[in-house]
Amino acid sequence: MEMETSTATVREEDEKKPETDLNENELGNDNVKNLKKKKKKKKSRFNFIPKLGCMKLNDEFPAVEEKPDVDGSFDVEAGSSQKTCEPNHLIVMVNGIIGSAQNWRYAAKQFVRAYPSDVVVHCSESNSSTLTFDGVDVMGTRLADEVISVVDRHPNLRKISFVGHSLGGLIARYAIARLYQQDFSRKPGEENDEGQGESDRSFAEEKCIDRIAGLEPVNFITFATPHLGSKGHKQVPVCCGLYSMEKVASRASWILGRTGKHLFLTDSDYGKPPLLLQMVKDSEDLKFISALHSFKRRVAYANVRFDHLVGWSSSSLRRRNELPKRRNLQKHAKYPHIFYELASKTAKPQEVRLEAKIVRGKTNEMEEEIIRGLTRLSWERIDVNFSGSVQRFLAHNTIQVKTYCINSAGADVIQHMIDNFVL
Template identity: 55%
Template sequence: MEEEDSKIPRILEQDGHGGSDLKEVSESKKKKKKYWMGCLRAESDERGNIDLTVDFPGERSEPTHLLVMVNGLIGSAQNWRFAAKQMLKKYPQDLLVHCDKRNHSTQTFDGVDVMGGRLAEEVRSVIKRHPSLQKISFVGHSLGGLIARYAVACLYEQESRQELPQNSDDISDTCLKERIGGLEPVFFITSATPHLGSRGHKQVPLFSGSYTLERLATRMSWCLGKTGKHLFLADGDDGKPPLLLRMVSDRRNLKFISALRCFKRRIAYANTSFDHLVGWSTSSIRRRSELPKLQRGPVNEKYPHIVNVEAPSTSSNHEEVRSVTNSNGSKNFDMEEEMIRELTKMSWERIDVSFRGTVQRFLAHNTIQASVH
């Protein structure tokens, strides 16, 4: 992908049509070809997983960059129909888009670990089918961002570079190359993802900041299966820390942080308002005291929904915040603080989005998925 460092993390206006869905794309192989910067080509394996590429008349391009798109709770690959089309339109020659197929509908209740393992297996099968692939990126919406974080830990590898002669003074090539599924990691992008879980105060705007409703939701998290317990940090009954807390450090078999850190860029899109399911703080990996004051109007006329852009940065250690929290006896915030501290030891680009003043604001949580690319 040419100039890939600057082109992917942008937000597009919806064209009002939502793009052709994946089923229509697949059926295009049987019907007359539709040319649009070339022709969309859909391939599926025995499990129904769909890979999308672009073919040009008279030639068959071999994709080099795999983009994995992961849906959220009760979602499906169909949710990515518009974004996938726009991605392929932008990078028609070297991009292969794969939309997660195995984690959909009620299967999204199976737990972040189970779904992450399934996604990792799915990605391996895609890579095996396309030996020309060299790079890999992930885009996850909502819960899909957490699934992707788990999957990349499963796919994380270290490759030893070729050893130098013993008399060589150059030790630079003795380092390890980090790979995700054997490919070079480039982008890790999330939109409206509850990186800090949904248990903390005001992390689910639907509850309007009511401690009573937040506690009740935690107790009722089992209604969403194992996934609900993971999101509300209610899965620590076996003596282990909650899964999301474990996912902010390298474990014996799963290098969660090393895998995330090896991506060239990490970008977190977050709704500043009107997202009733995922709060601004948890989706942007910030403390509430760190949420920026927004200026009036967009920061980019071409992308009017972007209201704030923060360059890659790491966070300082907020021990003062943590000590004040302890005095109030808030265990939930302690876990939240730990996740923030560990996740922000690596740099993140933050792009804050607002659909205020548009009809789209009422579905902000889903709108950001259809618009991000």
């Protein structure tokens, strides 16, 4: 009897166990559900915080390699696994005033992602920070020396292009004049001609080939560059078009060193005209126009509004009465901040005479001469408008995506440059 009673008790306990286990599981599931709800509540508290693009930037470029140099500059190339051959096209990117090589980091990586087997991008650092106060000529010479050293490091290079932001565009224009050279070669097939000595070949039988640092020049691109200087009326928008403020700015240009004198056209070294005037024609030593002319295309990106440092007229190389009406500007279907594109025809440099027209004093005379000199060549003009974007007040830096976190609105402008780039 005792054995039967104990056996019955054990059976009752075994029958109760599944019920207790089930209750414990139910309690456990309820706890898990409560924990999940708490986690969701915690996450929802931080949903209002925007995810910054710069936090994801490094993950977007897994195949890109940066190769820093001792001077702070760096080359950007595709990773070895992405390249089918060694790139032969050098793109030199030049920063603006008080800038650095890092200002072009985003654009450089986008270029390499688009053309991994074709380009190597060099972000220049020879004119960074306060070195940008040394004057356009000094900085242009430094950049030219830097480019030569880069070309020596990459023996496979065959082509070269320049991209400059703000003051960097002027520095690049001076540098290419330093790097400009002409090679003379015989016409194809003539090297097989027998019985012709060197003395029998005339100059007409030779073909002149323009070279920049020994390479074929292709693209010369500027972003918000003050091609006309900063002295003209409304060329520095922060002065609000007031002549009194422009005079104050001109007198305070010494703060920017020799660069300030060059920008405000107040320099007269050795009795020569201002440097920006010299840079619109060829001289015995430096072939400024010939160097520019050697590029297959010249492009000027300009901010229509909200650029407080460089006026629309100056950066787009147009007289103010030639600027399109803002109300007629229309958004590009693919690039939301590109509003107007204009390509001009090439005029032969030797057929154009620089005759400055005096409109309102010496400043307008010099400005007119600069326009006439530079527009002897064809320019693609791309007008950019950041109206409607929170980043419009930083338009001068947004146009180049200087810092992706705060200038990301300019990403479509960079993409436009890349999509239209000639390899």
